[in-house]
Amino acid sequence: MKGHYDTVIAGGGLAGASSAKALSIAGQKVCLLDKGLFASGASGSGLALVSPMMSRKGRPVWNVREALDILGFEDTGLLRPANSLEQAAYFEESSLQNPDLGTWISSGEAAGTFPYLLAPFGLVLVHRGYAIDLATTTKSWIDEAVDSGCEAIENVSVVSWSERRDHVVVILSNGDEIQASRLLLTMGPELADHPETRDLNLHPIKGQRIRLKKPLGWYPSILPISGAGFILDEGATLSIGATFEHDWTESGPTAAGRLELLDQAAEMIPDIRQMEVVEHISGIRVTVPGTRMPMLGLLPNHIRTWVFTGLGSKGVLMAALFGTKMPDFFNDITRIPSSCRVAIRTAKV
């Protein structure tokens, strides 16, 4: 770590990795740092769903076609069972309006085609959806950044920073001080630990997931399912997720979380009651209250310190959409959608 960087990035999860890749490919001198191993935060929490029709009403995710084009992974399709007649009507309408993203399938037809799944109100066969491993994706983006000249360093954290007129000085946990034209903070939940970022309008949501062993002779492979939580086929196991916990005292896995996941999943695949839990983990995703968008831009009262966070449950899609455009955003901050603006939490009265 020597000389002057165009951009130093603090945090090697999806947000930092996608930004590092785009900036390095654009010719910037980039240094990507992580306090632990890359993809050791939420971006290391296993298989993830990339679902173009994720909302309660099955509407397309914001700019989803562009995000899917950027990602460029081969899709398998996924199943989105409706949980009520009302939701079925929304899903059917959305499928008709977006035939490239979804095909509505009635309950009778679903029972014949997907016998492992209970879908009494019908389902959408979501096109262009799939499951991918978060850590593998994050690391492959970092590899591409490194191939384009990025310095990627693990086990070194950004401790503090101070802006000067024409550069920012970044202080590292190994005692080094490095200079850059700008600093990009992609530290996920740990933004809450720093005096300059702890008041950002961000909300951490804990998520637990479990892994179940498939019984011998059970279906060799099933499509990813996105309903009340998700069920993803890993071959010998099923990955079940994820809880949405807004208030918690215990950050690790809990018995209540495990029960909730099993109950939710068994509503979709009753056979799940017979399966053995072989792993149980938890993680934290950061969201921006009141928006379904990430937070991206300069920290208030700063000219060289940027933040990119709040990817929420759509981490892969949002990292692809916004990370890829980071060189443009640095050149012209007005290109960042106003719904992503950096905001401070307003005090509760």
Ligand SMILES: Cc1cc2nc3c(=O)[nH]c(=O)nc-3n(C[C@H](O)[C@H](O)[C@H](O)COP(=O)(O)OP(=O)(O)OC[C@H]3O[C@@H](n4cnc5c(N)ncnc54)[C@H](O)[C@@H]3O)c2cc1C
């Ligand atoms: C249980 C669960 C299930 C999920 N399922 C899905 C899904 O199905 N589909 C989907 O798209 N998304 C999913 N997500 C969301 C997705 O994982 C997140 O949106 C995404 O990983 C967030 O990436 P990030 O880079 O912002 O943060 P993180 O991945 O948390 O990365 C932050 C990084 O910063 C590092 N760091 C912290 N402090 C410092 C410092 N001072 N200096 C240097 N480095 C630092 C950390 O070590 C960490 O590696 C899920 C999340 C959870 C928890």
